[in-house]
Amino acid sequence: MAVKSRAGDYTSRQIQVLKGLEAVRKRPGMYIGSTSARGLHHLVYEVVDNSIDEAMAGHCASIRVVIRPGDIISVDDDGRGIPVDMHPTEGVPGVELAMTTLHAGGKFDKTSYKVSGGLHGVGVSVVNALSEWLEVEVRRGGRRYHQRYERGIRTTDLTDLGAANDRGTLVTFKPDPEVFTELDFSFDRLSARLRELAFLNKGLEIVLRDERTDEEVEHVYRYDGGLAEFVTWLRGSRSPVHENVIYFDTARPEAEIELAMQYDDGFSENIHTFVNNINTHEGGTHLTGFRAALTRTINDYARRNRIFKKDENLSGDDVREGLTCVLSVKVMEPQFEGQTKTKLGNSEVRGAVETAVNEHLSAFLEENPRSAKALIEKSLQAARARMAARKARDLARKKSGLEGGVLPGKLADCSIADPALSEIYLVEGDSAGGSAKQGRDRSFQAILPLKGKILNVEKARIDKILSNDEIRAMVTAIGAGIREDFDIEKARYHKIIIMTDADVDGAHIRTLLLTFFFRQMRELIDRGYVYIAQPPLYRVHKGKTERYVYSDAERDQEVSRLSNGKDGKGISVQRYKGLGEMNPDQLWKTTMDPDARTILRVTVESAAEADRIFSRLMGDEVEPRRRFIEENARYVRNLDV
Numbered sequence: 001m002a003v004k005s006r007a008g009d010y011t012s013r014q015i016q017v018l019k020g021l022e023a024v025r026k027r028p029g030m031y032i033g034s035t036s037a038r039g040l041h042h043l044v045y046e047v048v049d050n051s052i053d054e055a056m057a058g059h060c061a062s063i064r065v066v067i068r069p070g071d072i073i074s075v076d077d078d079g080r081g082i083p084v085d086m087h088p089t090e091g092v093p094g095v096e097l098a099m100t101t102l103h104a105g106g107k108f109d110k111t112s113y114k115v116s117g118g119l120h121g122v123g124v125s126v127v128n129a130l131s132e133w134l135e136v137e138v139r140r141g142g143r144r145y146h147q148r149y150e151r152g153i154r155t156t157d158l159t160d161l162g163a164a165n166d167r168g169t170l171v172t173f174k175p176d177p178e179v180f181t182e183l184d185f186s187f188d189r190l191s192a193r194l195r196e197l198a199f200l201n202k203g204l205e206i207v208l209r210d211e212r213t214d215e216e217v218e219h220v221y222r223y224d225g226g227l228a229e230f231v232t233w234l235r236g237s238r239s240p241v242h243e244n245v246i247y248f249d250t251a252r253p254e255a256e257i258e259l260a261m262q263y264d265d266g267f268s269e270n271i272h273t274f275v276n277n278i279n280t281h282e283g284g285t286h287l288t289g290f291r292a293a294l295t296r297t298i299n300d301y302a303r304r305n306r307i308f309k310k311d312e313n314l315s316g317d318d319v320r321e322g323l324t325c326v327l328s329v330k331v332m333e334p335q336f337e338g339q340t341k342t343k344l345g346n347s348e349v350r351g352a353v354e355t356a357v358n359e360h361l362s363a364f365l366e367e368n369p370r371s372a373k374a375l376i377e378k379s380l381q382a383a384r385a386r387m388a389a390r391k392a393r394d395l396a397r398k399k400s401g402l403e404g405g406v407l408p409g410k411l412a413d414c415s416i417a418d419p420a421l422s423e424i425y426l427v428e429g430d431s432a433g434g435s436a437k438q439g440r441d442r443s444f445q446a447i448l449p450l451k452g453k454i455l456n457v458e459k460a461r462i463d464k465i466l467s468n469d470e471i472r473a474m475v476t477a478i479g480a481g482i483r484e485d486f487d488i489e490k491a492r493y494h495k496i497i498i499m500t501d502a503d504v505d506g507a508h509i510r511t512l513l514l515t516f517f518f519r520q521m522r523e524l525i526d527r528g529y530v531y532i533a534q535p536p537l538y539r540v541h542k543g544k545t546e547r548y549v550y551s552d553a554e555r556d557q558e559v560s561r562l563s564n565g566k567d568g569k570g571i572s573v574q575r576y577k578g579l580g581e582m583n584p585d586q587l588w589k590t591t592m593d594p595d596a597r598t599i600l601r602v603t604v605e606s607a608a609e610a611d612r613i614f615s616r617l618m619g620d621e622v623e624p625r626r627r628f629i630e631e632n633a634r635y636v637r638n639l640d641v
Helices: 037-056 094-100 124-129 187-200 227-235 285-304 316-320 347-367 369-400 430-439 462-466 469-478 504-520 522-526 552-563 584-592 607-618 622-635
Strands: 062-068 072-077 131-140 143-150 159-163 168-175 205-210 217-221 246-251 256-263 270-275 323-330 423-428 445-450 495-499 530-533 538-542 545-549 572-575 599-601
Touching: 037 062, 037 072, 037 124, 037 168, 037 187, 062 187, 094 124, 094 131, 094 143, 124 131, 124 168, 187 205, 187 217, 187 227, 187 607, 227 256, 227 323, 246 347, 256 347, 256 369, 270 285, 285 316, 285 323, 285 347, 285 369, 316 369, 323 347, 347 369, 369 462, 423 430, 423 469, 423 504, 430 445, 430 584, 445 469, 462 469, 495 504, 504 522, 504 530, 538 552, 545 552
Parallel strands: 062 205, 270 323, 423 445, 423 495, 495 530
Antiparallel strands: 062 072, 072 168, 131 143, 131 168, 143 159, 205 217, 246 256, 256 323, 530 599, 538 545, 538 572
């Protein structure tokens, strides 16, 4: 939804200054999160956000992002072009001010942009400061202008290059290798974010092109249906319960609200919320308002139309089972809070969303009685499963102490009680579990062996989930509950480490566990509590020298080093297909010793993309899974079957 600007004028006078750029190169993590891949890609998002702001203001119809050889990115739009006239107080062209001064831009002047994206508001000046070089070309007022910067410092004056027959801004930059530990841009990572932005800004065309190989790849994203198309894309192969996507787009004094939702035959709740194009994965007042209105509106309709039997009532979890929903709000002055500053705190937005959802959802239910009956029946089935799950919980409390303080018997717990210092290994099989128990540091490392493959929660309701012994043991050991009872503050460990064999079965178990955490204990992932252990694949040994390596390439390199140009006699290579093949000492020094191990933290860069992948890989439909394997099989190397 484009937000129209009534002002019309956009000159350097609208660019207000909050000074201070010196600290950016000294502490880049404060501005872009990290100097690894996440921060690298954040540079692209900062530049694109400027173009998105132009689109939201109604002045930009297309954005083109190109990944060029040599770690170079260019972002081109057809917006109004950054102002090039002299700033009245700073004495430099507006474009130079925007590129070289932190917090300088039209976003601070609400006559230029009613709302704007960008989480921190640091803008393109940070991209400039952290680039080896950056060039900007502005097409404005029938002329074309150019300026170059190196590590944030102007190296040329703003130059008039002659006539231009279009308008817009082209920013081209090369990230500084002195700052970033990684310089390889991921096409898939950029693609996920740009696709999301195209869904959120209906009618806007975003092109992503990769020119780094001979086979150039180009994706074009444009969705005139906006969030309604987003919901259909997210739902994927899951069968809808009702035919039409519920959709509305409305403006209120507190916020502009756009929502699309549809129920399917799955059991997961897939709600994605955005504020000014920022993914608020921690939720906030807009999500609270939506949930309250959804529960109340559906219950009121069912009672009014006598769909309920005596004393029946639907809980919030009941009415959200199988729901795919995208809620996007535009707020003039958003206030963010939470662990990662992606939780909306504006209290007035809750009421606005609640009123809008109640009004438009009520109208949809009244006008579409067949759809209303279908989605309410779906929710009633969830309610019956919830009652069965409550009985399963009561039974579990008696049998295993679930939520009752009695830890599972096979858990080898640690002695430290501080969750921030404690970690638990979820280990595949009793054999590996035995080695891990013997090799661990008992003070802070707990071990929970898991027998076989846990239930695929993508295909099961909560009553079936809680009847699974291995899942029940995990829930009890972690101690934070599950689903609506989950409380992150009660988690007994702040590192939950999945440790499985390096084979197909191990990969499957790891995927089942990740699916469980993503669907049932998502906040563990959001807080960064879930990790994957990296046991070695080989032990290369010669005489008193041994090395543990983690890939075939490392193995070959180590064998070559130890052979020292000779015939390689006396070198032995041991392939570890299972953790149980390692003795406790080996498992400790390769995989469990904090001073030597490598563990990978599980993060969700794009919740929408993760949702689709879990649905495709773990859902009921075989065809999407087959297509995924066919499309991605070429990326698999040295798979042991």
